[in-house]
Amino acid sequence: MKSNWWKQAVVYQIYPRSFQDSNGDGVGDLQGIIQRLDYLEKLGIDVIWLSPVYQSPNDDNGYDISNYYEIQPEFGTMEDMEQLINEAKKRKIKIVMDLVVNHTSDEHPWFIEAKKGKENPYHDYYVWRDPVEGDVPNDLTSVFSGSAWTFDPQLEQYYLHLFSKKQPDLNWENEKMRQDIYEMMNFWLDKGVGGFRMDVIELIGKVPDEKVTANGPRLHEYLQEMNKHTFGQHDVMTVGETNSVTPEEAKLFSSEDRNELSMVFQFEHMVLDQQIGKSKWDLKPLNLTDLKKVLSIWQSALKDEGWNSLFWNNHDQPRIVSRWGNEQEYRVKSAKMFAILLHLMQGTPYIYQGEEIGMTNIKVNDLSQLDDIESINMYHERLEAGYSKEEIFRSINTKGRDNARTLMQWDTSEQAGFTSGQPWLEVNENYDAINAAQALEDTHSIFYCYQQLIQMRKNNPLIVHGDYQLLLEDHPTIFAYTRSYQGETWLVVANFSEETTDIALSDHPTSLVPLISNSEKENYDLQDLKLSPYETFAVQLERP
Numbered sequence: 001m002k003s004n005w006w007k008q009a010v011v012y013q014i015y016p017r018s019f020q021d022s023n024g025d026g027v028g029d030l031q032g033i034i035q036r037l038d039y040l041e042k043l044g045i046d047v048i049w050l051s052p053v054y055q056s057p058n059d060d061n062g063y064d065i066s067n068y069y070e071i072q073p074e075f076g077t078m079e080d081m082e083q084l085i086n087e088a089k090k091r092k093i094k095i096v097m098d099l100v101v102n103h104t105s106d107e108h109p110w111f112i113e114a115k116k117g118k119e120n121p122y123h124d125y126y127v128w129r130d131p132v133e134g135d136v137p138n139d140l141t142s143v144f145s146g147s148a149w150t151f152d153p154q155l156e157q158y159y160l161h162l163f164s165k166k167q168p169d170l171n172w173e174n175e176k177m178r179q180d181i182y183e184m185m186n187f188w189l190d191k192g193v194g195g196f197r198m199d200v201i202e203l204i205g206k207v208p209d210e211k212v213t214a215n216g217p218r219l220h221e222y223l224q225e226m227n228k229h230t231f232g233q234h235d236v237m238t239v240g241e242t243n244s245v246t247p248e249e250a251k252l253f254s255s256e257d258r259n260e261l262s263m264v265f266q267f268e269h270m271v272l273d274q275q276i277g278k279s280k281w282d283l284k285p286l287n288l289t290d291l292k293k294v295l296s297i298w299q300s301a302l303k304d305e306g307w308n309s310l311f312w313n314n315h316d317q318p319r320i321v322s323r324w325g326n327e328q329e330y331r332v333k334s335a336k337m338f339a340i341l342l343h344l345m346q347g348t349p350y351i352y353q354g355e356e357i358g359m360t361n362i363k364v365n366d367l368s369q370l371d372d373i374e375s376i377n378m379y380h381e382r383l384e385a386g387y388s389k390e391e392i393f394r395s396i397n398t399k400g401r402d403n404a405r406t407l408m409q410w411d412t413s414e415q416a417g418f419t420s421g422q423p424w425l426e427v428n429e430n431y432d433a434i435n436a437a438q439a440l441e442d443t444h445s446i447f448y449c450y451q452q453l454i455q456m457r458k459n460n461p462l463i464v465h466g467d468y469q470l471l472l473e474d475h476p477t478i479f480a481y482t483r484s485y486q487g488e489t490w491l492v493v494a495n496f497s498e499e500t501t502d503i504a505l506s507d508h509p510t511s512l513v514p515l516i517s518n519s520e521k522e523n524y525d526l527q528d529l530k531l532s533p534y535e536t537f538a539v540q541l542e543r544p
Ligand code: TEU
Pocket: 060, 063, 064, 100, 143, 163, 199, 200, 241, 243, 280, 315, 316, 374, 401
């Protein structure tokens, strides 16, 4: 029987490389995560989404898997993994694995076999095409720059890779391949994992000859088959990463009666600061009314059918407080604004490591400081295309994925307490002011704002089930909405700007004690609101 427990849950994403090193080799690991479970229990989260920890050559930091059944040695052993699952379980925390099955590493045995010959039984596990007029089969491109096709001179064929050339796409039309994937998923379910985050799962139905990548014709057939043969037999959660999904398509993935997934990550709000029709690197300022409109559409669309995930951050996105808040003067206030706005919406919230202490982007100005293949490939591609280094690094410092991958900042000791050795990536120098130890000491820290929001979700069914209604939709700097459930109504108001904003909200009580806020005010007069920069609060308008 499905309990839909994940509708009340809050998820914390860990990027293991950067979370906590336990053995001084400068790379985060599983024992390091185990050491920090008490911290996560204090925060109050219910689930850890663990970015990939399987064996990988790390071309894309683990999103290129060479063995789904073995733990990456630098992260630890299978025993460490089993210990993490059990130690988390003791704290009522589930471990959700990152399932990367759109592609494998080119060092996976399947691909090594596939390259041996067209007759090899594993050859058809991947997507191979003959040259067309001596060139690539078509103009499909990789997310990481360049063509999505790489030529294998032995086979005299191209293979498809929508990401790096070391990440060959799997051919989901091959039933035996699908069965092997399901067998692997059941291996992890039998270990007691709490579910899966499914990497670029919208791509597994691709039809390369028609240049169809997302939402291919058999996508939902595969997901229903996967559900039936694996997680559908367990009371676990699944979340699909679907970069291009629309609200209507999201219902196809997450409506309960379709027996596919629990929810999906939609990215419509995550592209509002890039020039339309261009790439993430082509920047434009965020327009708040666009953000209000997009998030509200998703709140309403999935109100009765499907389920929302709620996030500002992940390992691919820049830090929200730097991106759309103010990482200097108003860092704490703007970080709390993002937390309150998101966590009082309907859906399952995701906290990315460091978000709960207001970690920021990092400034780089040289290629040697980059780790992420996406940024490095863009650097070379755009330098060749004539972009200036200044333009390139403005884009990378604004949107590069390394911004999210700097070391978790634990305290003011060397390397922010992340490692006793030389870290794999440089630490953000602001760790002396921004770190978990300082946050735990400060009752007004961002950490305790998240802790309060997580506790509110557990104590108030209105947050999970309440109807959402946007207010002042055209207001350029105020983001305000209500949540209503069984006769109770909450009002959430944020001054999403650096200007002091005065507003009057029609005929409401004039003195309301905030349920939560990022200010010291003891009550709010809704008929005469003077909101300081990033000031945010929630009040109860009507009692049940
Ligand atoms: O991301 C999918 C994807 O398209 C990302 O590359 C992301 O949307 C983009 O970088 C934003 O600029 C998933 C994983 O989250 C990512 O870390 C992997 O690199 C990618 O798939 C390939 O596995």
